[in-house]
Amino acid sequence: MNDWPDDAPGDPTTASAAPAADWITTPLTAGLLRGALDLEHTEHGVLPHRLPARARAQCTDGLLAMAEAQASGVRLVFRTRATAIELDALRTKNAYQGAPPRPDGLYDLFVDGRPAGQAGVTGGNVLMVDLTTGSAETRPGPVGTLRFTGLPDRVKDVEIWLPHNEITQLVALRTDAPVEPLPDAGRKKWLHHGSSISHGSDAASPSTTWPALAASLGGVELTNLGLSGSALLDPFTARALRDTPADLISVKIGINLVNADLMRLRAFGPAVHGFLDTIREGHPGTPLLVVSPLLCPIHEDTPGPSAPDFSNLSAGKLQFRAAGDPAERAAGKLTLNVIREELARLVKQRAADDPNLHYLDGRDLYGEADFAELPLPDQLHPDAATHRRIGERFAALAFGSGGPFTAERA
Structure with a gap:
C-alpha cells in the first residue's frame, strides 16, 4: 500500500539516459492533470489550483491562498513508453521564523499503479512566516529539475503525485518517448x-x-x-x-x-x-x-x-x-x-x-x-x-x- 521498494525502477539520482537532443517536450495542459480544479498560466509555467478562480476572487486570506495552491492530491497522469522523465518545477516552500526547517516536498512516481520512485526538486522560493506577528515574506529562488530514469521499456501508465505541502509551478515536462493523456479508467x-x-x-x-x-x-x-x-x-x-x-x-x-x-x-x-x-x-x-x-x-x-x-x-x-x-x-x-x-x-x-x-x-x-x-x-x-x-x-x-x-x- 504505497510502500516504496528499494528496487523501484525509477531512479531519481541517475543522470538522464537520453541526450538532450532526443528529449520530447510535452505541453503541460489540464488533460495531463488530475485533482486540480483550475490551471493558472504564470510567467514560469502553469500553477495548479484546488479552488476555481471565482472562489479565489471572493477571499483575500493569505492562508487560504497558500493552502489551495499547494497541490495535495494533484498528479500528472499520462501514458508513455518513455524510460526517462524530467520535470522542471518552481516550488514555494514554507518556513517559520525561529522554527526547525520543514521537510522538503516529495514527488511520488507510480508506474501502472505501483510505487516506482520518489524525488524532489532543489531551489525554489521560500515563504518565510513569522508566527508571532503573522507577517510573511517571499524569498525568490531558481527553478529545479527532478528526474526519473530506468523505467520499463514498454507502454505504461505513469502518475507523478505533486508535493502536498508546497506550491508547485510546473515549468516543463520532458521524456525520451511521446506522451499522451491517460484515458478515464471509469473509477468512481x-x-x-x-x-x-x-x-x-x-x-x-x-x-x-x-x-x-x-x-x-x-x-x-x-x-x-x-x-x-x-x-x-x-x-x-x-x-x-x-x-x-x-x-x-x-x-x-x-x-x-x-x-x-x-x-x-x-x-x-x-x-x-x-x-x-x-x-x-x-x-x-x-x-x-x-x-x-x-x-x-x-x-x-x-x-x-x-x-x-x-x-x-x-x-x-x-x-x-x-x-x-x-x-x-x-x-x-x-x-x-x-x-x-x-x-x-x-x-x-x-x-x-x-x-x-x-x-x-x-x-x-x-x-x-x-x-x-x-x-x-x-x-x-x-x-x-x-x-x-x-x-x-x-x-x-x-x-x-x-x-x-x-x-x-x-
Whole structure:
C-alpha cells in the first residue's frame, strides 16, 4: 500500500539516459492533470489550483491562498513508453521564523499503479512566516529539475503525485518517448473537503496522506479539497464542491472553526445547513458523508482559538495550545464535543428526507486509544503512521461492506 521498494525502477539520482537532443517536450495542459480544479498560466509555467478562480476572487486570506495552491492530491497522469522523465518545477516552500526547517516536498512516481520512485526538486522560493506577528515574506529562488530514469521499456501508465505541502509551478515536462493523456479508467470519483489533516499536514509524502491512502484502498479517483486552516464553511467552497463532478462526496467539518474561533453555536447550525444545501444543488442524490472532528484533546472541551506554543522551540518542537476558556461554552463558543453533538443531530434531521446523507464520528478514525498509542506531535496534527491508520479506517468504514460509499449503497 504505497510502500516504496528499494528496487523501484525509477531512479531519481541517475543522470538522464537520453541526450538532450532526443528529449520530447510535452505541453503541460489540464488533460495531463488530475485533482486540480483550475490551471493558472504564470510567467514560469502553469500553477495548479484546488479552488476555481471565482472562489479565489471572493477571499483575500493569505492562508487560504497558500493552502489551495499547494497541490495535495494533484498528479500528472499520462501514458508513455518513455524510460526517462524530467520535470522542471518552481516550488514555494514554507518556513517559520525561529522554527526547525520543514521537510522538503516529495514527488511520488507510480508506474501502472505501483510505487516506482520518489524525488524532489532543489531551489525554489521560500515563504518565510513569522508566527508571532503573522507577517510573511517571499524569498525568490531558481527553478529545479527532478528526474526519473530506468523505467520499463514498454507502454505504461505513469502518475507523478505533486508535493502536498508546497506550491508547485510546473515549468516543463520532458521524456525520451511521446506522451499522451491517460484515458478515464471509469473509477468512481471521490470529492473530499476538510482541514489541514485532510490536506496532509505531516504526512510522509503526497500519496500517503490519509485521503490518498483511502482512495487507493477504495479504488476511487480522488479530488482532495483539504485546505489547511480553511475548512470554515465558506460559501465559495460549497459552490466549488457543488460544481465539481463526483460520484461520492465527504466533508470533514469542525476543527478549523475551533482553531480560528470563527463563529458561535447560533451561527454554526445554519451555516452547516447552507453548506450542505449548496452541495445538494449540484449533487442531489450523490452519497454525501459528513465527518465530525478527530480526537484532539486540547480542544475537546476547551474553545479556541489555537495558539502557537513556543516553549519547546529550542528543542526543535513547535506545538499548539487551546487559548480559550471552557467556561465560554455557556456563551456559545464551539468545542469539538459541541460540534460533534450538533453535527450528529443535524445530519439525523436532514437524513429523514435525504437517505444518501450519512454521518461518521471522527473519533472512529482517531480516538482516545489511538491518541494513547500515537499522540499528536504538535497537539493538532497526526504523524505519518497516524495518516496511514486514519486512511485504513476510513476505507473500511466508508468503502467497506455496508459503508455509505459501497456499491450497494451508492
